[in-house]
Amino acid sequence: MSSIKVLDKEFEPYISEEAIQNKISELAQQLNQEYAGKRPIFLSILNGSFLFTADLFRQITIEAEVCFIKLASYKGTTSSGNVITAIGLDANVSGRDIIIVEDIIDTGKTLHHFLPQLESSQPKSIKIAVLLNKKEALAYPVKIDYACFDIPNKFVVGYGLDYDGLGRNTRAIYQLK
Ligand code: IMP
Numbered sequence: 370m371s372s373i374k375v376l377d378k379e380f381e382p383y384i385s386e387e388a389i390q391n392k393i394s395e396l397a398q399q400l401n402q403e404y405a406g407k408r409p410i411f412l413s414i415l416n417g418s419f420l421f422t423a424d425l426f427r428q429i430t431i432e433a434e435v436c437f438i439k440l441a442s443y444k445g446t447t448s449s450g451n452v453i454t455a456i457g458l459d460a461n462v463s464g465r466d467i468i469i470v471e472d473i474i475d476t477g478k479t480l481h482h483f484l485p486q487l488e489s490s491q492p493k494s495i496k497i498a499v500l501l502n503k504k505e506a507l508a509y510p511v512k513i514d515y516a517c518f519d520i521p522n523k524f525v526v527g528y529g530l531d532y533d534g535l536g537r538n539t540r541a542i543y544q545l546k
């Protein structure tokens with residue numbers, strides 16, 4: 370694999386397509402076991418997690434639902450101040466088992482702001498599944514239940530993750546050089 374350029378920045382190969390897909394298969398198997406008979410709702414947070422959600426959900430073999438919301442707090446390569454809800458939650462989550470599906474946890478701010486909103490609708494349970502966990506960057510008290518990869522605090526793109534809207538359309542993940 371070779372490096373890619375997104376706008377003004379160079380990114381080098383970091384996590385291969387194969388490694389990503391292997392981890393997603395493992396996570397799907399685990400969720401298939403833990404949520405059998407519970408009809409969970411996979412709550413995907415747009416935009417970044419659309420590919421992760423698709424690949425994960427495709428391997429869910431139990432009864433399950435999927436829905437999407439849109440939250441955003443990022444500008445360029447750093448987290449901005451505000452968390453905006455651009456598309457809200459339309460599903461009735463009351464009494465349901467919810468699995469939040471996120472591409473990446475950085476400071477945790479996005480989810481920290483969204484969780485009380487979700488909790489106010491009284492779901493039965495909430496768990497958080499992320500593809501990438503920037504452990505050292507966590508600045509808000511958010512508990513991650515499932516993480517495919519723990520990664521250092523460096524900016525990444527690809528496989529749904531963007532730099533100023535670009536770079537989402539790759540099968541592997543790339544790290545800022
Ligand atoms: P947080 O609110 O600081 O946890 O940021 C979470 C959101 O920021 C993620 O859902 C991503 O959309 C975005 N984000 C965080 N780190 C990166 C990165 O390294 N590359 C691209 N997007 C990122």
Ligand code: MG
Pocket residue numbers: 414415416417418471472473
């Ligand atoms: Mg995201």
